[in-house]
Amino acid sequence: MPSLDEIDRKLLRALQANGRITNQDLSDLVGLSPSPCLRRLRQLESAGVISHYAALVDPAAVGLTVTAFVRVRLDQQDDRHLAAFEKAVDGFPEVMECYLMTGDADYQLRILVESLNLFEDFLRHKLTKIRGVAQVTTSFALRPVVYRTALPL
Template sequence: MPEIPLDAVDRKMLVELQLDGRMTNSQLSDKIGLSPSPCLRRLKQLEADGVITRYVALVDPDQLGLGVTAFVRVRLDQQDDRHLTIFEEAVAQFPEVMECYLMSGDADYQLRLIVENLKAFENFLRHKLTRIEGVSQLTTSFALRPVVYKTALPI
């Protein structure tokens, strides 16, 4: 159950904005069948409630020469709060880390990295990731190509 109750109009609005976050309020109101003033009020309320957290541009990594996506599973030698905090604060500073999840199972964390090439990946491992206190084991898989990549949540 969501924290903020959303009606059908809110959901429709979120679907449309996930497809095009740059549309004008007028365009959005036309798409969801609501006049501009109440549409804008609802939009501002969704932002104030934290349902909409920010607006971004999605950039093609290949166009920037960032052709290698790696998934790295990380085990720490200790899983106490201090070591978890040290790791989480460190990886949050690395621009190569696109996502980081605390995991259940055989790894403590799963990272998704994007880098230029394998040399850049090796440098990241040697000079950043393995230097974090408590990192004891890394397992890496490389993405060959994306099959499904979505940014829109299923609403």
């Protein structure tokens, strides 16, 4: 991982706040002329510090009103079973995040769907059909309290 100086951190903070900022505005914000600013930006991209650019879409605005947090325990935790589970959930568009966990559950997933009926379909016809799933526990989010996409730099 490259060592980040304060200018790099300013660049990253500015881009996290507005990914569509122009290079001119970005260079003004961080105190560089446009060419060195763009060069720094390209270095951050090639080093993998900036992995990609995306638009943040409001889930409710596109009808995805149900957020479920699902904890999954597998019947076996060897590499083969872990890899099979991870490959399967990677193919489900409803799975927004999946983490390998310590504690009572092997995985925690964040699921977004349009309705409870669609969540039930997801659970019955996709998640519990994955070989090796031993237990599934679900909690539904009532509302977001804190949601951040910007890293604390």
